[in-house]
Amino acid sequence: MxxxxxxxxxxxxxxxxxxxxxxxxxxxxxxxxxxxxxxxxxxxxxxxxxxxxxxxxxxxxxxKSLGEPVAARPYGLPSPFEKAVIRRESPAEFSPPGYVPPLSTSSWALTPLQDLHGSITPNGLFFERHHGGLPTIDPAQHRLVIHGLVKRELLFSMDDLTRFPAVSKFYFLECSGNSDTSLEGNHGQTAQDVHGLVSCAQWTGVMLSTLLREAGIDIDKARYILAEGADGAAMLRTIPISRAMDDCMIVYAQNGERLRPEQGYPIRLLVPGCEGNINVKWLRRLEVSDIPAFSREETSKYTDLTGPDGIAHKSSLFMEAKSLITFPSGGHELPEAGHYEIRGIAWSGRGKITGVDVSVDGGKNWQPANLAEPVLAKCLTSFTLPWRWDKSSATLISRARDETGYVQPYLEQLFKARGKFFVYHNNAMQPWRIDGNGKVTNGNRG
Amino acid sequence: MxxxxxxxxxxxxxxxxxxxxxxxxxxxxxxxxxxxxxxxxxxxxxxxxxxxxxxxxxxxxxxKSLGEPVAARPYGLPSPFEKAVIRRESPAEFSPPGYVPPLSTSSWALTPLQDLHGSITPNGLFFERHHGGLPTIDPAQHRLVIHGLVKRELLFSMDDLTRFPAVSKFYFLECSGNSDTSLEGNHGQTAQDVHGLVSCAQWTGVMLSTLLREAGIDIDKARYILAEGADGAAMLRTIPISRAMDDCMIVYAQNGERLRPEQGYPIRLLVPGCEGNINVKWLRRLEVSDIPAFSREETSKYTDLTGPDGIAHKSSLFMEAKSLITFPSGGHELPEAGHYEIRGIAWSGRGKITGVDVSVDGGKNWQPANLAEPVLAKCLTSFTLPWRWDKSSATLISRARDETGYVQPYLEQLFKARGKFFVYHNNAMQPWRIDGNGKVTNGNRG
Structure with missing residues (x-):
């Protein structure tokens, strides 16, 4: 090489x-x-x-010449040679450079997983999903209220929140609609197209439990926290009180700097390991309640329709163990026979990844991949496996395991268990097919 | 509150x-x-x-209205309300918003440490230090050569390098001129002004040892690696072969995406724990040699002038243990008496931070701070300590210890040990003075 x-x-x-x-x-x-x-x-x-x-x-x-002056950009940007590495609203095949997708206030933008390295997603490429557009919120005017079944109702300015003990944690976030099975052929060709609604960052904020203790929960009656956003959709979701008192955070910073507008500036709720939608952005209100909100986004949407009748049987919040090979993946082309390193990411909403197996023959044989240290709970974990390609066709699959003993399933297993209406929470293994010319395509497609 | x-x-x-x-x-x-x-x-x-x-x-x-359409920004930026959180070439007091510093191709831009959270520096705010300006390098044209005392001279394209086994690691980078003692009153008021030439990221690349083994070092003669950059300064530095075969990397990605131009796009050398300048950016050439380069940047510059005569006695590469309180720090103002959390960062070029002590009375009494997990070697470690301010004047100092047993010194101790010409590698404790009105200033100043 x-x-x-x-x-x-x-x-x-x-x-x-x-x-x-x-x-x-x-x-x-x-x-x-x-x-x-x-x-x-x-x-x-x-x-x-x-x-x-x-x-x-x-x-x-x-x-042979001097470059640009130093500090020409007080806030830096990527090299102009990286201009194709962007978030995309539509699959790459429909959004080549220059393509302008139809503007929508309820849509998503996918992270270019096939172009990323390691476990951190840079803030500029972190996936987006909004239901009422992206609000521009003045932090000096924004407030968070805690009310309902509490001893003391509390109103916080953003400066108030930063005075509470700060905690910094690495966590992934994944939209429950990621890898949506309802979209034809898993809606695209590349890792970004199919699975780009997952990202990872170091988050800094206050433990939600700290604020709830400050307010004083009515422990005899309180069962749920209703969290509402200040965006045009006024996103409203219900969190069981046991989750709220566990590892949830009110975060104001992401990868070192204040939250990005797309991530809920100035504050968002973080419910580690649980579907993106419940991590309410632009957080405005936390109500301690004895009953759930049964809001639109947890009844008509974001509910798993399981069984043959497709009726919503339960609220499933946790994102189960999942992995994805990002190289080689759909859209890549191997230039020649020889040594390659298979690379990918794995994550589990239940805790730490304990292992990733990789198959290069469509699932007949499996080898354990190397996991990059540090392996952190509810965080992307990078994996690698050396591989020699001999120019024969191959199907690459990865399979994650987590500390609960859970093993990532095949897509057919999920359809069998959940029925034909299954759309959300698709954590199935992703096959990538490599032909004799080194062209890589989505093994679930066509 | x-x-x-x-x-x-x-x-x-x-x-x-x-x-x-x-x-x-x-x-x-x-x-x-x-x-x-x-x-x-x-x-x-x-x-x-x-x-x-x-x-x-x-x-x-x-x-009450819909926000901006989703994916309006394929590469996202911070909120407009965060526009003051920027890299600055000059101390904040000389560079208020709107101030345009004189353009220079050999200068630096400092990270706004007092506005950051956790241990990751976002790429857009990572400190800059260039000697010949910022080159715009086409990765398709850029090459890395390994030559000199090797069995096989090797020429790498950027695509070649990404095919080698990839490693991702969190490491800080600090300019040896950070906290420069030659600049009056430690050249400023804020944490950014005084200490803003340190940042931290997750880096991805190839182990340098992997490439050197591929080239085959002449083990009888090889003592040094000479690393040269492709910028207008053609930065040239010498790395002892033992360091080169240890944890050094050729990195192409930073916090998930390709290196930023300011950080050496498309590739830089990373010498974990060692002064920033030796982490040669825009890396073009690695020569295996039996003698050092004795280049300008390791003779007339970047050499510690020790003892009473101020003669360069040795090449000191490692950045010793250091810590810094970032809140409250110079320029902050405490609005009222009551609870605050003292926050800061600590790091050591020798390995892991094992403890940080904090004094609120100018060094008479010390308390151990809490260290944020995970504590990683040669990486920024966040620390916190709860504190109740009673409106009396106070002097806050932090003191780091690392796994070698080293303890961060006072500035006077360093001057005593190194003599009056000491400029680089200032890892002294930083005092912040708080007056009765809550105003925080640089305790080394005025």
């Missing part, structure tokens, strides 16, 4: 001449050596004969 | 009326309840009497 440098190849005897800019050799060389410590400057020092003989690289144009 | 809601206070009896938009009550209420699940809609359901009585919040304007 790497090129051996043939030491008999014609190497640049005079790097300045090759640059086409400096005609006189010695005088200018001496000058140059004071300015830049390039290969040629090293030679000038008389110490590094091997450098002259071996440097096979013409000096690139960006070394 | 939070307001009790007085239940006898005049609460809005009719939330729609208060909004000034909806005159007729009942009919419109019914309509509204179908659209938004606000407090008043809850009342309509007849289930939540307590909601009406208790909801003290007028419905904000952003709940």
């Amino acid at each position: 790497t090129k051996n440098i043939d030491s008999s190849s014609p190497l640049p005897a005079n790097i300045e001449e090759q640059s086409g800019q400096i005609p006189e050799n010695v005088a200018r060389r001496r000058l140059l050596s004071g300015i830049v410590a390039s290969g040629s400057a090293l030679v000038m020092s008389g110490l590094f004969r091997q450098a002259e003989a071996a440097d096979p690289l013409p000096i690139p144009k960006w070394t | 939070t307001k009790n809601i007085d239940s006898s206070s005049p609460l809005p009896a009719n939330i729609e009326e208060q909004s000034g938009q909806i005159p007729e009550n009942v009919a419109r209420r019914r309509l509204l309840s179908g659209i938004v699940a606000s407090g008043s809609a809850l009342v309509m359901s007849g289930l939540f009497r307590q909601a009406e009585a208790a909801d003290p919040l007028p419905i904000p304007k952003w709940t």
